[in-house]
Amino acid sequence: MTVRTRFAPSPTGYLHVGGARTALFCYLYARKHGGQFVLRIEDTDLERSTAESVNAILEGMTWLGLDYDEGPFYQTQRFDRYNAVIEELLAKGLAYRCDCSKDRLEKLRVDQMAHKQKPRYDGHCRQRQIDPDAPHVIRFRNPADGVVIVDDLIRGRVPFANEELDDLIIRRTDGAPTYNLSVVVDDADMQITHVIRGDDHLNNTPRQINILRALGHEPPRYAHVPMILGDDGARLSKRHGAVSVISYRDQGYLPEALLNYLVRLGWSHGDQEIFSVEQMIDLFDIGDVNKSASAFNTDKLDWLNQQYLQHADPARIARLLSPHMGRLDIDPSTGPDLVEVVKAQAARAKTLTELAEISAFCYRDFDEFDEVSAKKHLRLVAREPLERVRAAFELMAYEDWTPEALKRAVERIAEELEVNMGKVAQPLRVAIVGRAASPGIDETLMLVGKDATLRRIDKALAYIATRG
Template sequence: MVSRVQNTTQPIVTRFAPSPTGYLHIGGARTALFNWLLARGAGGKFLLRIEDTDRQRSTEDATRAILDGLTWLGLDWDGAPVSQNANVRRHAEVVDELLAKGRAFRCYMTEEDAAAERQVAFSEGRALRSPWRDRPGSETPADTPFTVRFRAGDDDIIVEDAVQGDVRWKGKEFDDLVLLRSDGTPTYNLAVVADDHDMGITHIVRGDDHLVNAARQAQIYDALGWQRPVFAHVPLIHGPDGKKLSKRHGALGIEAYRDLGYLPEGLRNYLLRLGWSHGDQEYFTDAEAQAVFSLSGLNKAPGRLDFDKMASVNAHHMKLADNARLLELVSPWCEKLAEGLDTGSTAFRARLLAAMDVLKTRASTLAELAEQAYFLFRPVPIVLEGKAAKPLNGDAPELLARLLPRLEALPHWASAPLHAELEAFTEAESIGFGKIGAPLRAALTGGAPAPDLSLVMEWLGRDEVLRRMADQIKTGV
């Protein structure tokens, strides 16, 4: 059977169609990203449909989690989200059209009958064919529940896929698919075809676990005389061990990555490269990604989740991020490290903003950025114990006591003169820099990894540096 593939010259309309039965899975987020990029890059539309026909498993909380996840990830959609459940009358109309065309029929098999027929079909190496598919209407039982099934054909089914190439199935491999259940509710494949057609969807990018569904849906498209969309089935994401992604591999929901401190643009960039490529380019802005994204760049091989790579890509975007924005994003993380911290205070904001250009190059997530910045806002006096207190043993307090008035008298408090003053002190004391650098770092930061001491001192400011030094001098005396 020759497929009727969508005319690719018309405006592109894509969709993301999650089921609201849980959080936004990272694989679903990648699917949404690919569809979003395809539409945005072509000046088309990206639509959102919530496939909530399973009323028992669909929840408002799950729907909200999906919407929140997409919003945080920065994947905006056009128009209001479509509820599939709201379209059930339209689904029934489509089934009536198939009945009128002779491509569907009412089936009066009970669940037990269907199970028995399926067992016979399996033993004979064929798909289920309902005994009601060719019975005359005169044999229709009155007041008996029925389903409506699709009249499967015997011709080969070919799906032209933008990733997988031409994929062929034998028609006899497909059951007489149930379109409407006995309670009148539509099944997945019928509802998807009707909704995608009515929404004007031109391209469908989704996981290759839907490839067989594409064959079923293609039959329905053809039976109705509707154009098929362009299908692109991408391999599912695998874990680092090469096996299908599962909970054992770690964080799976988008909210988990948000809560780990990733930036949305960092995660977008990582997911983009997880199954798609454009030469050797690793890093993309949104504008760059939209300009070059195409279905031809999608890979046939599964992408493997690599948390080290994810952190590396996010670190790149941390460096590019606006400092004021990072300040707002990292403030809640700082509050977790220092109970009672006033992140709205002028002192906190000024210190962190002054240090941001340097600190953001030393962190791959917001959590790491907060840890890098901890010395700027940690509670004082700083209590040092164990190894952290070792640099302040011996004559270190006396050295700090002799340095303190020199710093106090320094006319200009900035990294360059501070650095010069520290070097002048070591020369005057006839000591190596480490002799004063280690205790001074311990006094000012608690020994935490931090940038150049002169920068640390500039960011903390004169009063805070002198206070922290005095605290340790007093403790050591």
Template sequence: MAEIVTRFPPSPTGHLHLGGARTALFNWLYARHHQGKFVLRLEDTDRERSKEEYVVSILEALKWLGLDWDEGPYFQSQRIGLYKQYAQRLFEEGKAYYCECPKEVLEEKKKKMLENGQKPKYDKTCRNKNLGPGEGRALRIKAPEFGEIVFEDLLRGKIVFPAEEVDDFVILRSDGTPTYQFAVVIDDITMGITHVIRGDDHISNTPKQLIIYEALGVEPPKFAHIPMVLGPDGTKLSKRHGAKSILEYKEAGFLPNALINYLARLGWGFGDQEYFTVEELIEKFDIKDVNLSPARFDPDKLLAVNAYWIKNSDNRFLLENLKPFLSKKYSLDQFSEEYLLEAIETVKTRGKTLVELAEMMDFYLIEEVIYDPNGAKKFLTPQIAPVLEKVCEDLKTLTLEDKVLEDYFRNLAETHGFKLKDIAQAIRIALTGKTVSPGLFEIIRVLGREKTIYRIKKALAYIFENSF
């Protein structure tokens, strides 16, 4: 079988969002599954709206997601000469012709057709004028006037368009720039694209592109038109549904593999399996398994998937992804990698995002703990002070193991007539400043003997200062 080549052709007129990222993912997975090639190109012929900042943003988002490309990025703006060569060939072969109809006249004709209940299309005024190139003249392809345009969609089966519904559309504008329909076909031909996986909003573009393939005598690629991603309410996905650009998800503390897992499951599945590593997705992905019903974006489900991968990821992987968040507030060089990895282990089951994890790790990285006022008032009391003094003394020799610590604190509570909860909360406040935290024994073990004793002594000083 010939090598499978897919492509992702974003337009740099905005940032990469969920829908585009899913299209890129499906193309990437299909290529990787078949040991084929994945091509990246930027369709940047819209000079007014295309911006360099969006190019940078799209490339960064794809790299962060791990969607590496084998060829490219190609830029359509650098290929104008190539499009003109193919356009000239079609003109010379009599398969395209120049049109001198002014824009205003075309608009007026379109308006009248709509008023008469007709589908607006070019009336072939210039088809047989035998015009050559000239100022203000656009190049139109000669579309078939009868019959049907048929293609086999990999998801939807046979799709048929009556030929008379497609007019002699423009392939080269009067300023010499190619139209989308023409440029995309020339790109796919010259880049050897074998499979085009794209949103079903492109189905209506396919007959025009097939006409160009036919005119050039080239076998078209296989097409698969995937359903769009909708918002939770079934309408077009937008920011009001909580959908952000891919890099905004990165900044919000999502893991790239979690986002990949979630995007893959938007309309695709493999049995009842919910969570996939990237390697599993490559192994099991088949475009024919994509559901024809539109997928709905569920922000709560995305959070749940992210929480799953945070909980089940290697701590070193989490540390690398956490560093940008932790480095905003702390100099990490002062902490050993082992210390940071142990700290991560205590919080990874509690957070849904890396932002939450970074906040939970706060007390591990600060010099002086800031107490929650209500918690300190309730638990750091003069009555508990003798117990804390005893803990400071005993911790100098106590083995910092969970079972040893648990037995010690139970005996301590019985000896001093306190509830275990009250002692634990007082020490929790002393060590973290918070009333809610990871397990107390875990915290003591990670902070270590010296830092734990130091913080409890600071809490004793706080009690003394606030008891008068």
């Protein structure tokens, strides 16, 4: 048997992190077992499905590198197939027409709730003859007794009594097939062997198994992945911050960092924290996924992203950083080599957005000094060190503006003034960067360049003069 998994999002919004984790688990399981990974777009909700959402899903999958082997398949292009199956079920007596009004169904629900019964359709139209030309829905004739066992790869055996299950609507009054019918037909036609999806679908599974068996198909294996919670224990939603995959990209996270974080949401391999995609494929086992929900921790994602920023190819990070510089109205071609900036700054940032922000000083003058840094380091006592350093720098030729020469110059001034290196370097750093944090002073001066360095020292001296 060839393993075939599928990721089947509904295009009613962006690709959220919960969906991305499901897609990742499907992808890893297929790759580990030499199988195929299928992408299916479940767009039967005609009112809410949009082309924009489809594009957002495809864009998110591409950015994450979750390459699918087949698809995308669109359910709206398969309505003829679904209707043929529905007619087959009708002909075999496995489905029936129902013209129950909304008022009758609502009264039924209210009465059942009042008697503390589980709300479900009562089979009123099972034996009735409904005019095919009158408005009606089609319901699946669910078995009246017996038990459906969902042999879940994560949760184990989960029993469902058929008497607790509805006669599902499989075609609406407008002629559109419903989710549970289209999913069953697709999984059968596409020969899906393993369905890995969120545990919010668990209650649908026994119904889908019954339809599959009615059609003469053996159900796939199921694995229902627990939901993702926010830091506050509530289900992850927009109010917890970025939940869209693309929004994480736009905020400066790396795809490999987000994948690494998602695979660890509910799955682990010893104490290992960082996994390449190849390691994920090799080590991942769906049976090792936790049964309980996982909490999304942005601090942990930030830490992981910082690890990847530090150890990735600086040239690649520079390419990814460039548009983030552009959003700050900075053209990186007008200053130091962006690769060199990445080498100097990557360890100091959690995201590409933060990396761009803390590197802006390399390309343009800042408006104001950080108040705390200036108060501490741009005092009257710093005037002479800055004046001496400025004089030394002004005499240096542009071709001599190297980290080694700059470091020697600063060290010499400190020796001449008989102070430690920090008494010169820290005021100089605040003068050049605007704050007290930056790479080594030699790297910082090299990145900023001679002209901007002299100009900014003058600004710092003017600031000190205003303090008296």
